[in-house]
Amino acid sequence: MDIKKVHIVIPIVMAGIIGYFGTEIMDIKKVHILIPIVMAGIIGYLGTKIMDIKEVHILIPIVMAGIIGYLGQTDLNEAFSVLPSIPHISRPSSQPVRQVDLDETSLVISRQTDLNEAFSVLPRMSYPQPFVDKPQRTDVLLMSPWLAPIMWEGTFNRDILNAQYRQKKFVVGVATFAVKKYVRFIEGFLGSANKFFLSGHRVNFYLFTDHPEKVPSMKLAPEKSLFIIPVQNYSRWQDISMNRMDIISNRIRTHWHYEVDYLYSMDIDVQMFEHIGVEIIDTLVGTISSWQYTKPRDSNSYERRPESRAAIPSGEGDFYYAASFYGGSVSEVYKLTTACFKGVTEDRANGIEAKWHEESHLNKYLLYHKPTRLLSPEYYWDEELPRPQIIRVKRLSSVRKDLEEVRS
Amino acid sequence: MIWKEKILIQLIPKGTVSFCLPPFSSSFRRLDVLTLTPWLAPIVWEGTFNSELLDSAYKPLNLTIGVTAFAIGKYTMFVGRFVESAEKLFMKGYRVNYYIFTNDPQVIPRVQLQPGRSLSIVPIKKYSHWQEISMRRMEAINRHIAEVSHREVNYLFCLDIDMVFHNPWGVETLGEMVAAIHPGYYNVPRSQFPYERRSSSAAFIPDSQGDFYYAGAVFGGLLKQVYEFTRACHMTILADKANGIMAAWQEESHLNKRFFSHKPSKLLSPEYVWDDTKPKPPEVRLIRFSTVNKDYKEIRD
Numbered sequence: 242m243d244i245k246k247v248h249i250v251i252p253i254v255m256a257g258i259i260g261y262f263g264t265e266i267m268d269i270k271k272v273h274i275l276i277p278i279v280m281a282g283i284i285g286y287l288g289t290k291i292m293d294i295k296e297v298h299i300l301i302p303i304v305m306a307g308i309i310g311y312l313g314q315t316d317l318n319e320a321f322s323v324l325p326s327i328p329h330i331s332r333p334s335s336q337p338v339r340q341v342d343l344d345e346t347s348l349v350i351s352r353q354t355d356l357n358e359a360f361s362v363l364p365r366m367s368y369p370q371p372f373v374d375k376p377q378r379t380d381v382l383l384m385s386p387w388l389a390p391i392m393w394e395g396t397f398n399r400d401i402l403n404a405q406y407r408q409k410k411f412v413v414g415v416a417t418f419a420v421k422k423y424v425r426f427i428e429g430f431l432g433s434a435n436k437f438f439l440s441g442h443r444v445n446f447y448l449f450t451d452h453p454e455k456v457p458s459m460k461l462a463p464e465k466s467l468f469i470i471p472v473q474n475y476s477r478w479q480d481i482s483m484n485r486m487d488i489i490s491n492r493i494r495t496h497w498h499y500e501v502d503y504l505y506s507m508d509i510d511v512q513m514f515e516h517i518g519v520e521i522i523d524t525l526v527g528t529i530s531s532w533q534y535t536k537p538r539d540s541n542s543y544e545r546r547p548e549s550r551a552a553i554p555s556g557e558g559d560f561y562y563a564a565s566f567y568g569g570s571v572s573e574v575y576k577l578t579t580a581c582f583k584g585v586t587e588d589r590a591n592g593i594e595a596k597w598h599e600e601s602h603l604n605k606y607l608l609y610h611k612p613t614r615l616l617s618p619e620y621y622w623d624e625e626l627p628r629p630q631i632i633r634v635k636r637l638s639s640v641r642k643d644l645e646e647v648r649s
Numbered sequence: 650m651i652w653k654e655k656i657l658i659q660l661i662p663k664g665t666v667s668f669c670l671p672p673f674s675s676s677f678r679r680l681d682v683l684t685l686t687p688w689l690a691p692i693v694w695e696g697t698f699n700s701e702l703l704d705s706a707y708k709p710l711n712l713t714i715g716v717t718a719f720a721i722g723k724y725t726m727f728v729g730r731f732v733e734s735a736e737k738l739f740m741k742g743y744r745v746n747y748y749i750f751t752n753d754p755q756v757i758p759r760v761q762l763q764p765g766r767s768l769s770i771v772p773i774k775k776y777s778h779w780q781e782i783s784m785r786r787m788e789a790i791n792r793h794i795a796e797v798s799h800r801e802v803n804y805l806f807c808l809d810i811d812m813v814f815h816n817p818w819g820v821e822t823l824g825e826m827v828a829a830i831h832p833g834y835y836n837v838p839r840s841q842f843p844y845e846r847r848s849s850s851a852a853f854i855p856d857s858q859g860d861f862y863y864a865g866a867v868f869g870g871l872l873k874q875v876y877e878f879t880r881a882c883h884m885t886i887l888a889d890k891a892n893g894i895m896a897a898w899q900e901e902s903h904l905n906k907r908f909f910s911h912k913p914s915k916l917l918s919p920e921y922v923w924d925d926t927k928p929k930p931p932e933v934r935l936i937r938f939s940t941v942n943k944d945y946k947e948i949r950d
Contacts, residue, residue, distance in 0.1 A: 384684050
């Protein structure tokens with residue numbers, strides 16, 4: 242035949258074309274790639290008889306055909322995959338079909354959009370697949386009956402939560418009170434919170450104290466700030482405890498609703514031992530008390546006397562919440578603290594004090610204003626209690642102390 | 650546009666007997682299935698929620714819930730059964746607005762509706778290929794929200810029309826952004842999810858990634874979120890169009906991509922989007938919403 246060197250290009254180009262378009266038009270199988278390679282081989286072989294080509298040169302077009310064929314297919318798996326035999330819900334065939342109505346491409350887009358926003362925002366992360374038939378924990382309740390998640394170790398992936406949280410640039414405030422002898426707990430609280438509380442995220446610690454001069458100077462992480470706010474003390478520790486609600490409510494109104502997005506109230510006489518992260522961030526958050534999580538509803542420590550504003554009728558109640566750690570969005574915490582303190586004030590006017598002080602009022606409030614998220618007793622563990630197996634992690638716990646001595 | 654505010658559950662205190670059961674009892678627990686995603690979105694299964702409790706909290710809020718469904722060409726034949734069954738089982742006792750998008754308003758049947766519920770017909774063009782019809786839904790919903798429904802509803806669900814309600818679908822499904830787990834792929838490794846696998850598509854998800862395979866037949870949420878969601882899906886659909894590619898499962902592929910990068914705040918179990926040709930496994934105690942058997946060849950063109 243009258244074949245010239247240039248004709249070697251034909252099968253190479255064909256291999257490229259078949260490889261490139263094969264994914265769109267035909268069901269290309271591995272074997273089809275061989276066609277251009279074989280053709281290159283044949284032409285090359287015949288060529289040696291006619292032209293002055295060494296046999297080793299035949300390898301060149303064969304290899305090139307193979308390479309073009311391989312690269313031409315954007316994804317080999319696409320052409321070679323076996324279709325699953327599971328019927329799809331409303332379409333019988335999952336073969337990709339390349340059909341574009343060219344006359345309909347001029348669509349009206351109502352406003353300029355940032356295409357980057359439409360594509361993946363979360364960084365590429367690798368984590369195990371969640372399987373629908375494999376619950377993470379079966380020993381504890383993971384959701385309340387109103388579908389609020391309960392935070393337990395093993396149920397969440399903090400990397401995903403952090404990635405979602407970081408996009409929003411929230412500021413979180415923590416209100417804590419160190420009055421009279423409780424100033425001794427400041428260092429332990431701030432030192433451990435600096436390390437374990439919302440690590441890597443912006444937090445404003447608002448420390449209310451009657452002894453600002455006694456606050457130790459502490460070096461905090463760059464995204465953590467400390468604000469020391471002088472406050473009056475009261476002779477009765479119960480009053481100090483209950484008036485926190487009023488102070489927080491006022492402070493939100495005057496300052497915090499401009500300064501933070503979320504606010505948490507925490508007892509000072511605690512230390513943190515494990516990370517407490519963005520899993521706590523939600524609209525209204527209560528912590529299940531470590532004393533009460535197993536007790537049946539009726540022997541709970543709810544206030545039951547109907548004379549008190551904190552009274553919960555018998556037969557009612559979801560959980561017993563600890564006043565040591567609660568929070569939420571700044572507007573919800575405002576409503577909570579205002580309502581609770583109103584209850585405290587009305588009780589005082591009626592000469593009654595609720596069984597567990599502001600904690601009783603908090604429980605009444607959270608019964609009728611369901612929290613959107615609950616923290617398990619991992620998030621506030623009373624040191625006096627032995628730790629059961631279901632509490633795998635003790636993130637925050639009270640500091641051992643002589644209650645009589647410290648409260649005097 | 651004025652967006653309706655986020656909803657918080659509050660109960661008006663009652664002096665009467667409470668309907669709350671002790672929280673750690675077995676009444677509202679499922680031990681056999683995943684009920685929380687790794688990013689803490691609840692997965693709604695029968696047995697995880699107390700309907701009475703949720704209703705007592707949501708009813709006083711005077712919500713209106715919207716439903717969009719597309720009945721194009723021969724799919725208009727499904728409207729009657731869809732709406733009749735929804736009247737009995739979808740958000741019973743709440744205000745509901747049905748928005749039926751169709752190219753043929755004349756053939757839409759008049760269904761008797763409960764008080765507080767309305768049906769409006771949204772005229773829409775019929776495209777020549779069923780895939781095109783399917784993919785245009787995102788744009789149509791988005792536009793309709795901007796023009797009409799933002800004034801009328803708080804929450805919006807976008808459902809396929811060729812389906813029927815068999816059991817109650819209530820406010821346990823309400824959330825900021827809600828997706829439903831596809832019944833065909835809920836216990837399958839992620840590499841077998843029928844995501845779009847070509848990296849040239851904007852809906853591409855690699856083999857090693859992905860949480861769930863979500864069904865295109867059901868999604869919804871707060872109106873503002875659904876607006877953003879449909880806009881984002883429509884943008885990726887357009888990007889693919891510009892590159893001359895159509896994703897493996899049309900807008901369902903784009904929906905899955907979007908839900909992967911912007912995770913839903915609540916998931917509905919396959920109870921809420923079932924395929925009647927499949928045998929019911931023990932995990933699925935109740936089928937609430939499922940396909941109507943049909944001959945695809947006959948109705949698609």
